[in-house]
Amino acid sequence: MVSMSALRHGLGVLYLAGWLGSSLAATTEQWKSRSIYQTMTDRFARTDGSTTSPCNTTEGLYCGGTWRGMINHLDYIQGMGFDAVMISPIIENVEGRVEYGEAYHGYWPLDLYSLNSHFGTHQDLLDLSDALHARDMYLMMDTVINNMAYITNGSDPATHIDYSTLTPFNSSSYYHPYCKITDWNNYTNAQLCQTGDNIVALPDLYTEHAEVQETLSNWAKDVISTYSIDGLRIDAAKHVNPGFLKNFGDAVDIFMTGEVLQQEVSTICDYQNNYIGSLPNYPVYYAMLKAFTLGNTSALATQVQEMKNSCHDVTALSSFSENHDVARFASMNPDMALAKNILTFTLLADGVPMIYQGQEQHLDGPGSPKNREAIWLTEYNTDAELYKLIGKLNAIRKHAYRLDNHYPDVQTYPVFEGGSELGFRKGVEGRQVVMLLSTQGTNSSAYNLSMPVSFTGGTVVTEILNCINYTVNAQSELVVPMDKGEPRVFFPADLMPGSGLCGLPVANVTYAALKTQGAAAAEAALSLGIRTDAASNALLSLVLSVVAGLLVGMW
């Protein structure tokens, strides 16, 4: 395979053009306004566009998803309002089938300097990156820096790993001496020993070693610039030496969210405060489950507050309620109303939302590997209830950001706790989004709920999921008709123009213009052609690329 650094030299001019025109090295602040759709490349879309090709998740074999297939289904992702996509690790993995399958997930690295050919070619990946950036979407790459992989297929990894097969770490001196993790809660043990087993050994990189650190950082920098990658997910960050995690982050200088699968607030916040700026918010994830499967509302309200007290910046964490490692919510409770409530919280609370492919289709795989369903089998149904819900939630989140660029930084706090309801607010006074969640489920009947704290008395607010206006009464109570356990989301009615919701077109309005000119401000923004759609962004990229090309030619 062609080495990435050779490609990089050959394409130097193109990189600079791409770099100026797109979003490379997006900062944490830029990521905060984004919303990520997490794909698993092998299971998202095939090059042939098939919606019937079988995929037996239990067998764990490659099912045929590709970067090219994904390019052809970006409308499906963007149709929900996502503006960032995460893909599986891209590098070449070990080939071959063992009792639990093949390396379809990308977590069994063999050669850092080659691509996983099951997913496509160098050109396919470049095209995917370009296609995303042309839509003003970011590209996040899942990344393994903890280990390499070797199939021992039953033999003892202590004696049966042929390190010379691994690139570039081709001798045992690049790895910790073999030991099996005996205590996953002992961090020393979990970081020095191997996460694999005696079927697929995962030789644990000696990341305390300067040469290993430098090789990994240089590799990542190369890949990031070659493919204009905007952010990384760091797989198994808990198992990486934390000092290296910090050095790696400083070297690549790009937004990274690192997987530390722990529910203790202190652990996650210790990582954020010392080693890596963002992590998936596992403590709040577990609290969400308590709220929406057990009806324990106070657990969620309390955890939201505790995270804020301990973490340096909760708004930089990633907010999720499903991923490829945990049981899907529908497998714990099939109720559609609860699925809507947990999604509403995931998308509107603090942090960068990261929604795992298939949650929008209410898939119900009960944990790995059954939660890695092929999305094509759902026929990419854009009429699915949760698909449409996500579109509305991303739209109000983006609109709140449009009206206040600090919106992502303003922390969420609880404003209401009922026996089976929870209210949260995010945003500065006057421009806040208020969500009212229910843990009752679809069978619950209609009742009126009085929320004492929401907006100031007299404010007309739109419930954006149903497009109904309510007026906050003189006692500052918002009386909300609840029904069938559905969530409610409120925003000031006079600030709705430009949101793309309730029949209103999307327009790049400002808060000041809306306050002074009302709905006319949105019409003015539209008629000026100040739009946020993909076409205008593609044009902008093109112009910038041409300018960049001229500059390169001149100097």
Ligand SMILES: *[C@@H]1O[C@H](CO)[C@@H](O)[C@H](O)[C@H]1NC(C)=O
């Ligand atoms: C999937 O594969 C497993 C393991 O080989 C097998 O037991 C199961 O019947 C298969 N499921 C389907 C739907 O074919």
Ligand SMILES: *[C@@H]1O[C@H](CO)[C@@H](O)[C@H](O)[C@H]1NC(C)=O
């Ligand atoms: C592993 O062992 C199984 C059972 O003997 C065999 O079917 C399979 O082909 C082996 N896989 C590899 C990659 O050697």
Ligand SMILES: *[C@@H]1O[C@H](CO)[C@@H](O)[C@H](O)[C@H]1NC(C)=O
């Ligand atoms: C490891 O790779 C390097 C660079 O390709 C090579 O010079 C060296 O001989 C290899 N070492 C082993 C043990 O295969």
Ligand SMILES: *[C@@H]1O[C@H](CO)[C@@H](O)[C@H](O)[C@H]1NC(C)=O
């Ligand atoms: C944790 O693991 C390390 C390395 O495996 C070991 O030396 C140490 O004794 C363990 N600590 C505890 C408290 O078990």
Ligand SMILES: *[C@@H]1O[C@H](CO)[C@@H](O)[C@H](O)[C@H]1NC(C)=O
């Ligand atoms: C709710 O969760 C909290 C925090 O986990 C726990 O202390 C409390 O006992 C739970 N309440 C109920 C009713 O289970």
Ligand SMILES: *[C@@H]1O[C@H](CO)[C@@H](O)[C@H](O)[C@H]1NC(C)=O
């Ligand atoms: C809701 O009601 C239906 C029909 O009465 C019943 O089958 C179902 O079990 C109920 N669900 C819950 C979560 O109580």
Ligand SMILES: *[C@@H]1O[C@H](CO)[C@@H](O)[C@H](O)[C@H]1NC(C)=O
């Ligand atoms: C809720 O309040 C409205 C307005 O006062 C009233 O029309 C409606 O009947 C009430 N709904 C229920 C379920 O009590």
Ligand SMILES: *[C@@H]1O[C@H](CO)[C@@H](O)[C@H](O)[C@H]1NC(C)=O
């Ligand atoms: C809600 O209020 C806004 C602002 O007053 C108004 O423009 C809009 O038409 C109202 N929507 C509905 C559904 O009544």
Ligand SMILES: *[C@@H]1O[C@H](CO)[C@@H](O)[C@H](O)[C@H]1NC(C)=O
């Ligand atoms: C929206 O308008 C603001 C200023 O009015 C401008 O800074 C921003 O770049 C515009 N955004 C888009 C996507 O056009």
